Amino acid sequence: MASTSHPPLVFDKSLPGFLPGDLAWHLGMILRGHQTHFAEAVAEMPCSVRGFQMLSTVVHHDPANQQALGAHLGIDRTVLTYLIDDLVTAGLVERVPAPTDRRARKIVATNQGEALLKRMEARVAAAEQTLLTELDAGESEQLAHLVSKLSMAIHRAQPGANPCEAMDHLG
Known part of the structure; x- marks a missing residue:
C-alpha cells in the first residue's frame, strides 16, 4: 500500500526577516495577546x-446535531455534553430533536442566547481591534486575509486537526 505521507520540505534559507524558529515565537506572542483579550471580552x-465558541457555532454554522457541533469544534463528546448542559442551564441554548434523525439532538440558540452572543461579538470585535492597534486598516485586512488563507490550507490538509489540542501542547 502506498504511503500517504509526504517527504519533509527542505529550504536552504529562513523566512525573510526571521531566524529559523522566530515564526513560532511571533505566533505564540500573538496567540497569548489574543487569548488574554478574548477571555476578558x-x-x-x-x-x-x-x-x-459553541454559541457562535450554533448560531452561525447551524450544525445538524450535537455530534456535528462537537466535530466542528473538536470537542470530545463527554466534555461537549457538560458544556451544553451549562449553556442549557443558563437559558442560552436548548436541545431539540434533530430534523433528520429523531434519535439525535440538535442544539439551537434561544432568544436570550442570540442576544448575549450579539453583545459578546461586539466585545470580541473590540478586543480584536485592541490587539491590532499597531496595524493600520489595510494591514489588518491583509493580516486577516493571510491568516484565513493559511489556516484553511492547514485545515484542508489536516481536516481532523483540533486547534485547541494544538494549543495544549505548545507549553
Whole structure:
C-alpha cells in the first residue's frame, strides 16, 4: 500500500526577516495577546471562551446535531455534553430533536442566547481591534486575509486537526 505521507520540505534559507524558529515565537506572542483579550471580552459568558465558541457555532454554522457541533469544534463528546448542559442551564441554548434523525439532538440558540452572543461579538470585535492597534486598516485586512488563507490550507490538509489540542501542547 502506498504511503500517504509526504517527504519533509527542505529550504536552504529562513523566512525573510526571521531566524529559523522566530515564526513560532511571533505566533505564540500573538496567540497569548489574543487569548488574554478574548477571555476578558467573554468573561460573563458561561464556560467563557468555549461557551462563546459553541454559541457562535450554533448560531452561525447551524450544525445538524450535537455530534456535528462537537466535530466542528473538536470537542470530545463527554466534555461537549457538560458544556451544553451549562449553556442549557443558563437559558442560552436548548436541545431539540434533530430534523433528520429523531434519535439525535440538535442544539439551537434561544432568544436570550442570540442576544448575549450579539453583545459578546461586539466585545470580541473590540478586543480584536485592541490587539491590532499597531496595524493600520489595510494591514489588518491583509493580516486577516493571510491568516484565513493559511489556516484553511492547514485545515484542508489536516481536516481532523483540533486547534485547541494544538494549543495544549505548545507549553
